[in-house]
Amino acid sequence: MKQLRRHPRIVFGGTLLGVLVLLSLLAPWIAPYDPIPLNVAQRLRPPNAAHWFGTDAYGRDVLSRTLWGGRISLLIAVAVSLASMVIGGTIGLLAGYFRALDAVVMRVMDGLMAIPGILLAVAMLSLSKASVQTVIVAITIPEIPRVVRLMRAVVLSIREQTFVQGAIASGSRLPRILLRHILPNAVTPMTVQATYIAASAVLIEAYLGFLGVGTPPEIPSWGNIIADGRNFIMLAIWNVMFPGVFLGIMVLSINVLGDGVRDLLDPRIARRM
């Protein structure tokens, strides 16, 4: 408890995120309406006692859709950060350790980094059938180069240290050196990176949905709710504002939590950042 009080960012970000996770997970039970069926008689109602967040152009309850949308965003945040950590981490580990691989892999990563991530994701999604899986892939691939770079930098700084050189000299097998000696040193920076990637994945999912290339339109993701609402922005701003604010709070809470975790795990960097 005392430990936590010294890290108000973890408390603040964690609490906020915890509430959002809870609301999203409980959506099937606490959402007042079904988020999918249309009810044209109730279209574009402003916020009222029956519909706290109002209704959209098809008469659907914005509060219910927003709660359900949180589930999609959380799923994408977790999947994208896990996938980019595993794929990027493996590539970075190998590139950092094997000099022969390094030059080629890093040139490929430089090239991938030069492509603006949203454009790359939009292009990939325009070619594949829209689904939650393809959105996850399209958000993950542009994130990979940054993870590779981070992992490689950690490996390069560790591999010349005496304990690694000693392990090599004493004949440890390669997987053991990589997994037991090098990988543990990467856990701290990778954890922090994973939270930032989770935050950016939530934001990019919404941008892709907003641009009309994200998850299939029948899924109530935040991006899709906002994309539906944008045409009625002058009549019914609640269609955009409520899911938008939830989206902003989720991104904020993950970012603040990430800052806090960074401070906790690496006080040396914390002093500087």
Place this chain on the structure above:
Amino acid sequence: MPGFIARRVLATIPVMLVVAVVVFLLLHLSPGDPAAIIAGDNATDADIERVRASLGLDRPLVEQFALWLGGLLHGDFGVSVFSKVPVLSLIAQRLEPTAALALTTMVFAVLVALPLGIIAAWKAGTWIDHAVMGVAVFAFSAPVFLIGYALVYQFARQWRMLPVQGYTPLAQGFTSFWQHLVLPALSLGLIFAALLARMTRSTMLDVLNEDYIRTARAKGLAPRAVLLRHALKNASVPIVTTIGLGIALLIGGVVVTESVFAIPGIGRLTIEAVTQRDYPVIQGVILVASFVYVLINLAIDLAYAFLDPRIRY
């Protein structure tokens, strides 16, 4: 110096080559027949075969890539499937709004972020620092359409001070040009400024911990002189470098902002191309955007090599 310039310029070639390979493979490795995709949804089998033959899609992949790359090097980015206009002229037509938005955003963000980042670093740990960084984390967590629609609602709908959306070219008069640009640049600029302020602060903190800063303070130099003449001068290289790297994010933000404000720029061109499955246009936009990003970063590196004699890679 000439050796450094040559090496730095040559280093952009493999980067651009990788971009070209990715953009090429995107179409050819995706599920589905590229000829059918390019021919469009209403194409007959004969149409598809004609596209396949005219674009050389029946040849081996490596040969296709060589042909396509050769075309790119001669400025041939292909022809829009939808409008039959060359891709490069389509992009050129849409360049002004995007360039205007990106530049205005950048200038606004730098003007806001640099002073705030420097003050936060100088007053690190005080309430000023906490306030600036607290606002920054809020701003860069905010979705650009949330800020955009909130500004539109207030300034355009409630106060009727500014237009809701759209764009007028600079050639049609500065006032209208400027009025259409204020809200988009503000929406995107706030987010970008928050990011820059964070980066500026951490770079300045690095420099402020250097020995020569302690020396400068110890010899009794005024704080202003230490901050501006000693610290900022040395922090400027990494700060500008991070601004250059942030341009990839700015380009992404421009796509969304153009969509919020119905600005007919490159971002809207991309989205139109996606809805029309106009693949040569999508490829062209990605190539050009990546090329601009690489060129800007090349220019920044070269500029610093001239200004700072220590930089030699």
